[in-house]
Amino acid sequence: MSDGSDSDGGSLNFVEVHVEKDLADGRFDGRVQTRFPPEPNGYLHIGHAKSICLNFGVAKKYGGKCNLRFDDTNPTKESTEYVESIQDDIRWLGFDWGEEQLFASDYFEQLYAFAVQLIEKEKAYVCDLTAEDTREYRGTLTTAGRNSPYRDRSVEENVELFASMRAGEFPDGSRTLRARIDMASPNLNLRDPVLYRIMRATHHRTGDEWCIYPMYDFAHGQSDSIERITHSICTLEFENHRPLYDWCLDALEIYHPRQIEFARLNMTYTIMSKRKLLELVRDGHVTGWNDPRMPTIIGLRRRGYTPESLRSFCETIGVAKFNSTIERGVLENSVREHLNKVAPRVMAVLRPLKVVITNFPEGETELLDAVNNPEDPQAGTRQVPFSRELYIERDDFMEDPPKKFFRLGPGREVRFRYAFFVKCNEVVKDESGEVVELRCTYDPATRGGSAPDGRKVKGTIHWVSAADAVSAEVRLYDHLFRTENPEASEEGGGYQENLNPTSLETLSDCRLEPSLAVAEPGQRFQFERLGYFIVDSVDSSADGLVFNRTVTLRDSWAKIQRRKGK
Numbered sequence: 374m375s376d377g378s379d380s381d382g383g384s385l386n387f388v389e390v391h392v393e394k395d396l397a398d399g400r401f402d403g404r405v406q407t408r409f410p411p412e413p414n415g416y417l418h419i420g421h422a423k424s425i426c427l428n429f430g431v432a433k434k435y436g437g438k439c440n441l442r443f444d445d446t447n448p449t450k451e452s453t454e455y456v457e458s459i460q461d462d463i464r465w466l467g468f469d470w471g472e473e474q475l476f477a478s479d480y481f482e483q484l485y486a487f488a489v490q491l492i493e494k495e496k497a498y499v500c501d502l503t504a505e506d507t508r509e510y511r512g513t514l515t516t517a518g519r520n521s522p523y524r525d526r527s528v529e530e531n532v533e534l535f536a537s538m539r540a541g542e543f544p545d546g547s548r549t550l551r552a553r554i555d556m557a558s559p560n561l562n563l564r565d566p567v568l569y570r571i572m573r574a575t576h577h578r579t580g581d582e583w584c585i586y587p588m589y590d591f592a593h594g595q596s597d598s599i600e601r602i603t604h605s606i607c608t609l610e611f612e613n614h615r616p617l618y619d620w621c622l623d624a625l626e627i628y629h630p631r632q633i634e635f636a637r638l639n640m641t642y643t644i645m646s647k648r649k650l651l652e653l654v655r656d657g658h659v660t661g662w663n664d665p666r667m668p669t670i671i672g673l674r675r676r677g678y679t680p681e682s683l684r685s686f687c688e689t690i691g692v693a694k695f696n697s698t699i700e701r702g703v704l705e706n707s708v709r710e711h712l713n714k715v716a717p718r719v720m721a722v723l724r725p726l727k728v729v730i731t732n733f734p735e736g737e738t739e740l741l742d743a744v745n746n747p748e749d750p751q752a753g754t755r756q757v758p759f760s761r762e763l764y765i766e767r768d769d770f771m772e773d774p775p776k777k778f779f780r781l782g783p784g785r786e787v788r789f790r791y792a793f794f795v796k797c798n799e800v801v802k803d804e805s806g807e808v809v810e811l812r813c814t815y816d817p818a819t820r821g822g823s824a825p826d827g828r829k830v831k832g833t834i835h836w837v838s839a840a841d842a843v844s845a846e847v848r849l850y851d852h853l854f855r856t857e858n859p860e861a862s863e864e865g866g867g868y869q870e871n872l873n874p875t876s877l878e879t880l881s882d883c884r885l886e887p888s889l890a891v892a893e894p895g896q897r898f899q900f901e902r903l904g905y906f907i908v909d910s911v912d913s914s915a916d917g918l919v920f921n922r923t924v925t926l927r928d929s930w931a932k933i934q935r936r937k938g939k
C-alpha cells in the first residue's frame with residue numbers, strides 16, 4: 374500500500390510511503406535493509422534516538438534488517454570509547470542489529486579499489502592544489518569554478534600517483550584524489566569533490582595501516598552499496614549530497630541504494646551537535662557526557678528516562694520533510710506518562726521542617742497502609758510508620774498564609790497523607806526568627822484520612838517519620854540553557870553565554886520514608902507531589918543515597934504559558 378495508511382489503519386510516515394512504493398514496484402527484490410551510521414566521535418544524543426527509531430522501526434515493520442555501521446573515516450576524532458558507548462545506548466533503547474560488527478574502516482581496501490576504478494574510467498584524478506587553492510578554484514554559489522590544472526592527467530599517471538599517496542610518499546595535505554564531474558555545476562558538491570585526503574593519523578581500528586582516508590561522501594554511499602542497503606535514510610542536510618551519492622554509484626556501476634532525507638530533530642533549550650556537547654564536557658560546564666542535564670542518551674538514562682519513553686517520544690514527534698523545533702516539554706511529557714504507569718509512589722521530604730505531635734505517645738509507632746501505585750492495582754500496598762516526630766516540607770507551612778494556601782498554618786488543620794488530620798498549635802522559632810519546629814496535635818479518630826464527625830480539611834500533605842527516615846541527597850535539574858534557542862545569543866556570542874547558572878540544585882538533607890533504605894541504583898520512584906526520581910547510578914551508594922529528579926509531576930512550562938494567556 375502506498376496511499377498513506379498502513380494495514381493496521383495507522384498512518385504512514387513519508388519514509389514508509391517511499392518504502393511501500395518500492396516494495397509494490399518490486400525494486401530491491403522486495404527487501405528492506407536500513408542502517409544507522411554513526412560516526413564514533415562522541416556519545417549519542419536524543420536526535421540520534423530519532424534516527425535509530427526510524428531506521429530500526431522501518432526495518433522491523435517490513436520484516437527487514439537494520440545494520441549498525443560505524444562511519445569511522447575521520448581517525449583524529451574517533452575512539453573505541455565512543456564505539457562502545459554507542460552500542461550500549463542502542464541496546465538500551467531496545468534495538469538489536471544482529472551479530473555483525475560493521476565499520477566503514479573494514480571497507481578501506483575495497484574503497485581504495487573503487488577509487489582506482491574511477492581513475493581508470495577517467496572519472497577521478499590526483500590533484501596537487503593546496504586546500505586553499507582548491508577552495509579558490511571551486512567558485513561560489515553565483516560564480517562557476519575553474520578546472521584544476523591537474524584535471525587532465527593521464528590514467529597511468531593518476532594510478533601511479535594515487536598508489537604513491539597510499540604508500541606515504543607525499544606529505545599530509547599535499548595532494549588529493551578528486552572526482553572529475555563538473556566545475557560549473559550549480560551544486561557545489563559536484564564541483565570535482567575531494568574523495569581522498571592524505572592524513573597521517575592513527576586510526577582506532579586500522580592503526581597506521583593507512584595514511585590516506587576516504588571522505589564521507591565517498592565512503593558512505595559505497596558502504597551502503599557493499600551492505601546492500603535498500604533505503605539509506607539520512608537527515609536533510611544531505612539532500613544536496615544526494616547527486617554525488619548517486620554519481621559515485623552510477624560511475625562505479627555497482628548496486629545502488631536509495632537515499633531518503635528527513636528533518637533532523639531540534640529541541641528547545643537544547644543543543645544537539647556532538648562537537649558542541651564535547652565542548653560542554655571539556656570546558657567543565659557539565660560533569661561528563663552522562664551528566665543528567667545533557668541531551669545525550671546516557672545523560673537522559675541517568676536522569677531517569679526510560680527506553681519506552683524515548684521510543685514513544687520519537688513516535689509522537691513523527692518524521693517530517695521540513696525542519697522544525699520540538700518543545701522540550703514534549704520529551705518531558707513522554708517520560709511522565711510512562712513513569713505514571715510504572716513508578717511506585719513513596720513519600721519523601723526534600724526540605725525538612727520538624728513537626729512534633731504533642732498528643733502522640735513518645736517512643737511509639739503506628740503503621741499505616743499506603744498505596745504503592747494507584748495506576749496499578751497489582752502494585753499493592755506497604756506500611757509507613759507514623760510517630761511523635763515527623764518531617765514535612767518547609768513549603769507546606771506558612772506562618773501568614775494567603776487565601777488560596779490550603780496547607781499548614783497556625784491554627785489550621787490538614788490531612789497527613791495515608792494518616793490522620795493534624796492541627797498546628799504552636800510555631801517554634803530560633804533566635805534569627807526562622808521557623809524550626811511546629812507543635813501539632815493529631816486526631817486519632819481520623820485514621821485513614823476522614824473524620825467521623827464529617828469535618829473537612831482542604832489540604833493533604835506528605836510527611837515522613839523522623840526516627841525512621843532515611844537521609845539522602847536529591848538533585849533537582851532545570852534546563853541546561855536559559856533560552857529556548859541557546860545558539861542564538863543577543864550578545865552575538867555562542868551557546869556558552871546562554872548556560873543556565875541554576876540548572877542544578879543539590880539538596881543534601883532530604884528525608885525519605887524507610888522503604889527507600891534498600892533502593893538500588895537505577896530504581897525509579899514517584900515522590901508524592903514532587904515528581905519522578907531515580908537513584909543515581911554513578912554517585913549513589915549504600916552509605917549515601919543520591920536521587921536525581923527526572924521530571925516534575927506537572928508540566929510547569931505549560932502552566933506558565935497558560936498563566937501568560939498564551
Ligand code: ATP
Nearest residue numbers: 410411412420421423424607608637638645646647
Ligand atoms: P552531530 O551533528 O550531532 O554530531 P552527526 O550527524 O554528525 O550529528 P552522526 O554520527 O553522523 O552524527 O549521525 C548518525 C546518524 O544520526 C546520521 O544518519 C544522522 O543523520 C543522524 N542524526 C544526527 N543528528 C540527528 C538529529 N538531530 N535528528 C535526527 N537524526 C540525527
Ligand code: MG
Nearest residue numbers: 411412414647
Ligand atoms: Mg557527522
